[in-house]
Amino acid sequence: MSTHVHVRLSHGLSMSEDGELVRLSRCRCGAAWTTAYWAEEADAE
Numbered sequence: 832m833s834t835h836v837h838v839r840l841s842h843g844l845s846m847s848e849d850g851e852l853v854r855l856s857r858c859r860c861g862a863a864w865t866t867a868y869w870a871e872e873a874d875a876e
Contacts, residue, residue: 840857843855
């Protein structure tokens with residue numbers, strides 16, 4: 832009997848309404864993950 836290991840394959844990037852960068856990943860078995868990143872605001876001088 833074998834054990835399944837999830838392999839996260841990139842499925843896309845998008846920007847949320849709140850300004851987050853959202854990364855979508857999926858495994859071939861159908862499992863899915865959503866990861867959100869906040870971009871730090873830097874002062875433009």
